[in-house]
Amino acid sequence: MTLTSKDAHAIGVTRILFGLVWLIDAQFKWKPAFVDGFVSYLTGALPGQPGPVTGWIHFWIDIVKVNPVLFAYFVATAETALALALIFGILSNLAYLGGTLLGLVIWTTAEGFGGPYVAGSTDVGTAIIYVFVFVLLYFSHAGLTLGLDRHLSRLIGRWSFIASGPVAADAPIATQTEGRAQLY
Numbered sequence: 001m002t003l004t005s006k007d008a009h010a011i012g013v014t015r016i017l018f019g020l021v022w023l024i025d026a027q028f029k030w031k032p033a034f035v036d037g038f039v040s041y042l043t044g045a046l047p048g049q050p051g052p053v054t055g056w057i058h059f060w061i062d063i064v065k066v067n068p069v070l071f072a073y074f075v076a077t078a079e080t081a082l083a084l085a086l087i088f089g090i091l092s093n094l095a096y097l098g099g100t101l102l103g104l105v106i107w108t109t110a111e112g113f114g115g116p117y118v119a120g121s122t123d124v125g126t127a128i129i130y131v132f133v134f135v136l137l138y139f140s141h142a143g144l145t146l147g148l149d150r151h152l153s154r155l156i157g158r159w160s161f162i163a164s165g166p167v168a169a170d171a172p173i174a175t176q177t178e179g180r181a182q183l184y
Contacts, residue, residue, distance in 0.1 A: 089147010
């Protein structure tokens with residue numbers, strides 16, 4: 001992938017800002033109101049949904065009702081870990097995969113696939129947009145710029161695929177090649 005140094009830097013800054021948004025959201029998940037009302041976030045998406053979506057949401061409600069506090073703290077922990085991984089560029093590919101899955105679960109449950117889609121509906125929900133952002137961050141190797149993955153990849157060797165991928169030894173993040181930067 002070729003990027004200018006400026007482009008690579010902008011992607012790194014965007015990843016960090018996205019992480020700060022997740023960190024702000026995560027701090028709300030640690031509050032008692034979220035933990036105590038976790039099941040209500042799922043049941044709130046039910047009104048007006050078609051049968052298959054209702055069945056899907058009820059499936060998750062039944063699972064969560066086994067131990068809603070555990071699930072609420074799992075979500076809070078996952079969002080916090082995701083935010084820190086984005087901010088510091090740590091194990092980025094793993095974070096992007098986790099963020100994609102978390103975004104899909106949120107979109108398909110608490111956001112009810114963005115529906116119900118009736119006259120007057122104005123959007124498809126926010127979590128699906130997060131999925132696309134995580135995919136774009138993955139393909140841009142965003143953890144290599146302004147992140148610790150560059151150094152971590154060398155330390156974890158063949159497991160570097162869970163970071164932003166393998167990095168050539170002593171390779172700069174971006175090298176100038178005919179006015180463009182080659183991202184490693």
